[in-house]
Amino acid sequence: MDDFSPSDLKTILHSKRANLYYLEYCRVMQKDGRVLYLTEAQKENLYFNIPIANTTVLLLGNGTSITQAAMRMLAQAGVLVGFCGGGGTPLYMACEVEWLTPQSEYRPTEYLQGWMQFWFEDEKRLAAAKYFQNARIQYLQTVWQKDRDLKQEGFQINTPEIEKALATFHTRTDAATQSSELLLTEAQLTKALYKYAANNTQLSHFSRQHQSQDKANNFLNHGNYLAYGLAASCLWVLGIPHGFAVMHGKTRRGALVFDVADLIKDALVLPWAFICAKENATEQEFRQQVLQAFTDHKALDFMFDTVKAIALQNHSAEAIEAQQL
Known part of the structure; x- marks a missing residue:
């Protein structure tokens, strides 16, 4: 199945999700209904899957880029995306925590x-x-x-x-x-x-x-x-x-x-x-x-x-x- 509904991707509660990812020197993209990151090896490009329904936070470090399609799927799954320096720190010069947050407002009040x-x-x-x-x-x-x-x-x-x-x-x-x-x-x-x-x-x-x-x-x-x-x-x-x-x-x-x-x-x-x-x-x-x-x-x-x-x-x-x- 190529497309998931937001409800399908949010079946795992955030408090129970297991993954927090830090990525560097790669490209994050959507491919065949999944979010992947692509790294460049000497002889070939390597793709790795990100299980977004079981992920709370995605930190993008040095040398990273992300596509619009990937951001759309991350937003559907309720994953927080942040840009940071090498090794996961700092987040925007450590002056303030900045996140790209999904804009769906279907959250408890x-x-x-x-x-x-x-x-x-x-x-x-x-x-x-x-x-x-x-x-x-x-x-x-x-x-x-x-x-x-x-x-x-x-x-x-x-x-x-x-x-x-x-x-x-x-x-x-x-x-x-x-x-x-x-x-x-x-x-x-x-x-x-x-x-x-x-x-x-x-x-x-x-x-x-x-x-x-x-x-x-x-x-x-x-x-x-x-x-x-x-x-x-x-x-x-x-x-x-x-x-x-x-x-x-x-x-x-x-x-x-x-x-x-x-x-x-x-x-x-x-x-x-x-x-x-x-x-x-x-x-x-x-x-x-x-x-x-x-x-x-x-x-x-x-x-x-x-x-x-x-x-x-x-x-x-x-x-x-x-x-x-």
């Missing part, structure tokens, strides 16, 4: 309407930000407690330094009265996790610098952008615009993407960036490891569940007061 119930009120928006922060810590604890590979690498949630950092985080988060305080608390926790991970992997001289060329920093950048891809896909499917952030400020149009991506970055991207740097892994090996971790720990499911819970919870003043008690 209940989540956006629920989001709007609280977003314009500072107190309710702060409560949602605290929900995000507590959810990310619960996810961190869950992942580090049950992931055998991380345990073998020395990442333990019940060590004195981690317990102390989390206790401080919870105390300051509960006491915060504005989002800037939450951001400061978040930064302090992440700094403590960097120190813990660096000591675990014998990278004692590590310093977090986004422009640095050492492997740990490069892998952190790369993994974070993969998390941004999942977050953008989650928000697009739920119909919530990226500008309605609860923590990262009102000056960056994609700020809600950063809020949602933060749910999984500390738990998955951070430890594997340091582990792969210690093992001198290639960028491709790191990418495969992180994507496998996303799948094993159902990172996209967790994003969907968290965002849905915030959008659909009771945002009345009485409910917020009860949550804070």
